[in-house]
Amino acid sequence: MTQPMWQPSQSRIEQTNLWRFIQSINDTHQLGITDFHQLHQWSIDYSDLFWEQIWHQCNLVASHKGNIILHDSSKMPGALWYPEAKLNFAENLLKFRNSSTALIYCGEDGGRQEISYATLYQRVAALVSGLEKYNLQPGDRVAGFMPNVIDTVVAMLATASLGAVWSSCSPDFGINGVLDRFGQIEPRILFTTDGYFYNGKTLNSLERVAGIAAQLPSIEAIVVCDHITKTADLNLLHDAVPGKAVHLKDFIDLAATEIAFVDCHFDDPLYIMYSSGTTGVPKCIVHGIGGTLLQHNKEHFLHTDVTPKDVLFYYTTCGWMMWNWLVSGLALGCTVLLYDGSPFKTPSILIDMAEREKVTIFGTSAKYIAAIEKAGVKPSQSHNLRYLKTILSTGSPLSHESFDFVYRDVKQDLLLASISGGTDIVSCFALGCPILPVYRGELQCRGLAMAVDIFDDDGQPLRQTKGELVCTAPFPAMPIYFWQDKDGKKYHDAYFGQYKNVWAHGDYGEITEHGGVIIHGRSDAVLNPGGVRIGTAEIYRQVEVVEEVLESIVVGQTWQQDVRVILFVVLRPELVLSEDLIRTIKQQVRSNTTPRHVPAKVIQVSAIPRTISGKIVELAVRKVIHGEAVTNKDALANPEALDLFVNLPELLS
Secondary structure: OOOOOEOOOHHHHHOOHHHHHHHHHHHHHOOOOOOHHHHHHHHHHOHHHHHHHHHHHOOOOEEEOOOOOEEOOOOOOOOEEOOOOEEOHHHHHOOOOOOOEEEEEEEOOOOEEEEEHHHHHHHHHHHHHHHHOOOOOOOOEEEEEOOOOHHHHHHHHHHHHOOOEEEEEOOOOOHHHHHHHHHHHOOOEEEEEOEEEEOOEEEEOHHHHHHHHHOOOOOOEEEEEOOOOOOOOOHHHHHHOOOOEEEHHHHOOOOOOOOOOOOEEOOOEEEEEEOOOOOOOOOEEEEEHHHHHHHHHHHHHHHOOOOOOOEEEEOOOOOOHHHHHHHHHHHHOOEEEEEEOOOOOOOOHHHHHHHHOOOOEEEEEHHHHHHHHHOOOOHHHHOOOOOOOEEEEEOOOOOHHHHHHHHHHHOOOOEEEEOEEEOOOOEEEEEOOOOOOEOOOOEOEEOOOOOEEEEOOOOOEOOOOOEEEEEOOOOOOOOOEEOOOOOOHHHHHHHOOOOOOOEEEEEEEEEOOOOOEEEEEEHHHOEOHHHOOEOHHHHHHHHOOOOOEEEEEEEEEEEOOEEEEEEEEEEOOOOOOOHHHHHHHHHHHHHHOOHHHOOOEEEEOOOOOEEOOOOEOHHHHHHHHOOOOOOOHHHEOOHHHHHHHOOOHHHHO
């Protein structure tokens, strides 16, 4: 599409952080940069100067920065950012200590809490004092089995204040899923709530916590935060692990009012995050303090245009990297909005909240946008979203039709930014830009100072042609290592096994004529009928148009020395897949793609298996239809859905 769907006005452009950043760069370095693409090229060519400017513009707090920005810049991995720096992550998120609103929590049950930056600092100080009684040291692990509530943010900040390492997963994980993660990292302290609310149900967490703690001898204390009750009953924990469980109110020290932030190295560990774990035990990905801070500041400040006046929201659980990304908004002094519960308890529950809380930046998933369109939600007719300036979408590629829906039925004058990156970099490779137009179906731009490219199998760059998404130069948010990967082999094989000295991310995409990016799916899920590579997103885009289909999953089945495309669909309630509907689906795909995209089989199922963070699991379904075992079902929100794909007679002919 040559015409943009949205174009920022010149006055809006000149009010952005990014525009002012360009003027600052020009003044500092006597340059003549006039647009984003020139800035992007400069940020690649002079990445050290770019990150130095980010450090300055975002007012990063450090006891010592040092004189070296980047050491061994030719090594990937191996390059070192700010090797002399000493700083603390939490101190940077707590540098505002005023009466402005720091956090708002909204629950699906109607619960709401709000605290200021000053109160947030005091709550972190009180919790730090409690942790200090356990002589928590830099590098020690603290885990959270928590819903997305204010106490979770406080616990993470208290952990980081001491230089310890935070790792969390959401409370809907089963015991084995938690043990697969926390069992590898051996946390000393475990934070939990007594339970959580989801889709109208009140769910108790403590029975699972008792089972988890009984198998994790490293845990010295279980700190229980009240959420579904006023005072949690700890008897179950006392029986399972005597002497370890304590109420949060008995753990903290309210007399403590100051935090002695522990100085850390730039590449000291901050977060341990996990791969999806659907094909084996999850990889434990360790992210560093400085790299996470720099990258998130860049993405919030420049790409998302966050200011202290903004209310920043992202629908996420504490087991998804978007939670870590969201909380970093505190470093810029905005109001961070937390929501916990089902996004579909009522069709418009999140839109209602966005209107009520005057949300300016609304983050969600492509699945959510498609789902509310199917549900008939039309916020432009039902809600007043005059404060909303940006919608962010990630989790999977955002279809062209979802772009249409947002601009037609949500709001015309806003920035719709589809963003893409991942747990591996706790950030984005491609994302939004407040001074660029929005083109249908495209991510607006590659991240600043991210040397993102598209390669063919021989490592040659491609333009307007599909290939492997790569990054050809070091960036601060690369993982510092994988846990228990002493020789670095797992790390190397995960990202650097395909191209030497080049990060291969595992996404199948293309760079457009506008300099934007299209993601066609995960490389390992690419279909290959007749030797032609097809991204799954190309098929999903067409199937989502069919009114009768609620959601779908497409995989390749090995068949007669080739691969054939198999499409599974979940239909609207009461509908049964007919030959007419199959023809409609196939015709929609054929008319808008190529004959090779057309599924050989279309099969109705009642559910699609997803990870707990909501991503469909194409590889797991592909294994099941080939009679292979899925070894780690605890990473799935609905593992029983895999049974729907076992021994299907339709796949035998």
